Amino acid sequence: MGIKQVPYPRGQLLEEVMNQYGNDVLYLAFSYVKNYEMAEDLAQDVFIRFYEKIDTFRGEASYRTWLYRITVNRCKDYLRSWNYNKTFLNDKIVDFVKGNASSPEQIVVSNDENEELTMHVLSLPVKYREVIYLYYFQEMSLQELSDCLIINISTVKTRLTRAKELLREKYPEGVLLDGE
Structure with missing residues (x-):
């Protein structure tokens, strides 16, 4: 082409x-x-x-x-x-996930949980972090991920599965991805 x-x-x-x-x-x-x-x-x-x-x-x-x-x-x-x-990374995290809470107490709890989840996602190795971010936060399809990252679609699926496993280990209360 x-x-x-x-x-x-x-x-x-x-x-x-x-x-x-x-x-x-x-x-x-x-x-x-x-x-x-x-x-x-x-x-x-x-x-x-x-x-x-x-x-x-x-x-x-x-x-x-x-x-x-x-x-x-x-x-x-x-x-x-x-x-x-040579650069020390020290800035606060951007809140990627917006809460649906209605009361101030619920908003504070939701923000804490979202920040914790975001911190766990950002602590993953890059190859897992990128698939989680692009799939869940940018809502890219598996094919779009494959095209974007220039990797086989089965590799995308494997990395996504492994990333979710790593998050479950780091987030004992459970990570709600894909309604799990």
């Missing part, structure tokens, strides 16, 4: 993609680096790369999947970098 023709001016496409996927890219980057300011920098870099490389987009995947692939690659590059190895 050849290079896909961009439907309208690159700047307009960039603005549309940023509006639609900006927060998702930011949260995905944060799930890797666990530092909000660095995640913002990485997200900005992802959109710069998207803009620079849009003419090479072949249309074999959606813009969403392509952006997530760029984000994953950029985060992995950062995690291998000298800068990361």
